[in-house]
Amino acid sequence: MACDPSPEPRFIDGYLPYLLARASHAVSSEFHARLKAQGIGVVEWRVLASLSGSSGEAVGTLAAACLMQQPTMTKLIGRMALEGLVERHAEPGDRRIVRVGLTPRGAAIAAELTEAARAHEAELTAAMPDDQAGTMRALLRGLIDRSGA
Amino acid sequence: MACDPSPEPRFIDGYLPYLLARASHAVSSEFHARLKAQGIGVVEWRVLASLSGSSGEAVGTLAAACLMQQPTMTKLIGRMALEGLVERHAEPGDRRIVRVGLTPRGAAIAAELTEAARAHEAELTAAMPDDQAGTMRALLRGLIDRSGA
DNA sequence: CGTCATCCCATGCCTTTTCATGCAACCGGG
DNA sequence: CCCGGTTGCATGAAAAGGCATGGGATGACG
Numbered sequence: 001m002a003c004d005p006s007p008e009p010r011f012i013d014g015y016l017p018y019l020l021a022r023a024s025h026a027v028s029s030e031f032h033a034r035l036k037a038q039g040i041g042v043v044e045w046r047v048l049a050s051l052s053g054s055s056g057e058a059v060g061t062l063a064a065a066c067l068m069q070q071p072t073m074t075k076l077i078g079r080m081a082l083e084g085l086v087e088r089h090a091e092p093g094d095r096r097i098v099r100v101g102l103t104p105r106g107a108a109i110a111a112e113l114t115e116a117a118r119a120h121e122a123e124l125t126a127a128m129p130d131d132q133a134g135t136m137r138a139l140l141r142g143l144i145d146r147s148g149a
Numbered sequence: 150m151a152c153d154p155s156p157e158p159r160f161i162d163g164y165l166p167y168l169l170a171r172a173s174h175a176v177s178s179e180f181h182a183r184l185k186a187q188g189i190g191v192v193e194w195r196v197l198a199s200l201s202g203s204s205g206e207a208v209g210t211l212a213a214a215c216l217m218q219q220p221t222m223t224k225l226i227g228r229m230a231l232e233g234l235v236e237r238h239a240e241p242g243d244r245r246i247v248r249v250g251l252t253p254r255g256a257a258i259a260a261e262l263t264e265a266a267r268a269h270e271a272e273l274t275a276a277m278p279d280d281q282a283g284t285m286r287a288l289l290r291g292l293i294d295r296s297g298a
Numbered sequence: 299c300g301t302c303a304t305c306c307c308a309t310g311c312c313t314t315t316t317c318a319t320g321c322a323a324c325c326g327g328g
Numbered sequence: 329c330c331c332g333g334t335t336g337c338a339t340g341a342a343a344a345g346g347c348a349t350g351g352g353a354t355g356a357c358g
Contacts, residue, residue, distance in 0.1 A: 011263055012198045016270055016282065017177045019289040024169040025216045026296035031166070043344090049161045059307060067174045072345055074308055079344095096306045096353050114160055121165055127295050133165065136288050139281055140168040146276050147175035192314090208337060221315055223338055228314095245323045245336045 020143075031120045035113070043068065043076055048085065048102070048110035049117070056089065056099035085109065169292075180269045189262070192217065192225055197234065197251070197259035198266070205238065205248035234258065 012018050028042075035045050046066040051057060057065070063073035077100055080086045085106035091097035102110055125133040161167050181191050189197075195215040200206060206214070212222035226249055229235045234255035240246035251259055274282040 010199075010202055011267070012201070014286065015198075015266060016273065016286065017173065017180065017266075018198075019286055019293070020169065020173040020176055021216060023289040023292045023296075024166065024173045026293045027169055028166045030296065041344095049164070049167075050159075052161075053159055060305095067170060069346070070307070071309080071347080075344080078308095094306090094354075098307060117164060117166075118160070124165065124292075124296075128291065132288055132291070135284070136292075137163065137165065137168055139285050139288070140172040142277065142281070143172045143273075143285075144168070144175045147172075147179065147273075190314095209335090218316070219337070220317080220339080224314080227338095243324070243336090247337065 027124065031117060034116065034120075040109070040113070044080060044085070045113060047073075047076065047080060047100075048106060049114060051086065051100065051102045052107070052110040052114055054101070056101040058091075058097050058099060062100055080106070176273065180266060183265065183269075184262070189258075192221075193229060193234070194262060196222075196225065196229060196249075197255060198263060200235065200249065200251045201256070201259040201263055203250070205250035207240070207246050207248060211249055229255070 032042050032045075035042065040048075043066065047062065050062060050065045059073055059077065060070050062077075063070045066073065068076075077086060077088065081088065084103055086100050087103050088098045088100055091099050128136075177191075181194075184191060184194050192215065195217075196211065199211060199214045208222055208226065209219050211226075212219045215222065217225075226235060226237065230237065233252055235249050236252050237247045237249055240248050277285075
């Protein structure tokens, strides 16, 4: 009773949060490599994608959308502003809020990257049988909604 | 033609990698908070969970399993060794390899946390209708396998 | 109006990660 | 054997992130 080919599958291998993390990592890593080759970091891409098509988001809202903390976002915005990707403008009516919007250059890059992301996602879902992509999205949204509550 | 209740759903809201990242983040955040309250970081938990039930993993392998880079793992192992959670031993037959294993204390903490994780996962899946958890796991494994290739 | 609680973003300090590199240990072909 | 190529981990400087806190702007209430 020593030689087990697949004896006790480790706890972690069936642990749903771990599978989610692995899947998230695996699915994105290819695209992230492409980003890096282009000199853009993962977090910058998230900001660009979040702001794409938006007229401006508050710093805190943006941080939540990008799954990071507010001070991190403040600093990231600072760097991206230096690179001319985003700009801050004041919110008329509530001077506490700082709205972050894309510069034309940022918007151009965002559009380009978003297009690449679409293509990447298309490859991904094309490799999935049936309409698995649809059910996957539905299940993920369910998880997000339930956990957010 | 100004008031759109849900006009142009942003690209990102249907983007599968983003949904995965959000779901991963949402699902884990509650448990991560519990970890932090116990003085254990997320990365430490990953190492403990990965090593739980194992007789030792190489540093590089462990890093890949925990979705982090090798130098990060080397330093993390150093810290955890100082806390008496893990220990390094040499691999007989290949002195390049450093096997990382749990100390008794580390194993005890790992067992305890793993139990809590199981409970947390049970709550999570109990909230899911039908056998969604099963299909979810299958879909995620499919993504991981395809992307890993 | 004045005051206090609250909301939002910025900052500072310290920890952690990253990137590039160094270095030792194996491996294969002359 | 010896030697170039490869693998596996460690290290060091620089960038990024996390946590606690500061300070200005609002809003509610008396």
